[in-house]
Amino acid sequence: MPNLKDILAKARAREHTVRICLAGDVAAEVDRLEAELAGLSQWQQESLADKNPGLELAEKIKAARERMKEAEVDFTFRALGAKAWSDLVAEHPGKDSDESWDAESLAPALVAACAVDPEMTPAEVDELFEALNFGQRQQLIDAAWQVNGEATTIPFALHASAILASHTEGK
Numbered sequence: 001m002p003n004l005k006d007i008l009a010k011a012r013a014r015e016h017t018v019r020i021c022l023a024g025d026v027a028a029e030v031d032r033l034e035a036e037l038a039g040l041s042q043w044q045q046e047s048l049a050d051k052n053p054g055l056e057l058a059e060k061i062k063a064a065r066e067r068m069k070e071a072e073v074d075f076t077f078r079a080l081g082a083k084a085w086s087d088l089v090a091e092h093p094g095k096d097s098d099e100s101w102d103a104e105s106l107a108p109a110l111v112a113a114c115a116v117d118p119e120m121t122p123a124e125v126d127e128l129f130e131a132l133n134f135g136q137r138q139q140l141i142d143a144a145w146q147v148n149g150e151a152t153t154i155p156f157a158l159h160a161s162a163i164l165a166s167h168t169e170g171k
Contacts, residue, residue, distance in 0.1 A: 013079040015116070016147040018139050020132070023071030030064045033057055075140055076117040077147040085148060088113055110144040 021027065037057040080088065092106035093099075112125045120128065129137050 014147050015078045016143050017076040018143045019072045021072045023068050026067045033061045077114040077143050078116045079147045107141045111140050114144045
């Protein structure tokens with residue numbers, strides 16, 4: 001039976017990474033191109049010389065999606081220890097007695113405190129939040145909450161299990 005020192009030697013804080021696409025303009029381009037492509041659903045080839053105009057649009061969509069992937073940035077968060085969590089919450093008390101903390105001020109502070117790659121100061125989080133939309137900000141906030149609030153369990157990996165089963169005849 002392991003002792004506590006052995007257990008603590010193995011313990012690692014939970015981490016979680018989210019990818020944020022910073023190319024909002026390219027996302028809009030993809031939306032526009034996909035709408036244009038959807039509008040061609042009634043196109044029919046009238047002669048062998050006719051080329052499907054959807055092919056050119058599909059190529060443009062593919063190129064734009066690649067630019068979006070290149071504009072993605074990984075943000076990695078690590079859970080705070082019990083004291084660091086308690087201290088951070090204490091720095092952001094609720095506005096009334098019903099609230100344990102002020103979620104509005106705690107959220108960006110939590111992002112800064114948990115960000116390990118890239119590391120960010122509270123001022124840098126504020127600057128980043130000015131450049132992001134609400135959904136992107138929420139992704140970062142959710143990741144910081146998740147890394148601190150969810151237990152670490154071994155997830156079931158459906159795709160990996162299916163691939164392995166197909167190579168081992170289900171055994």
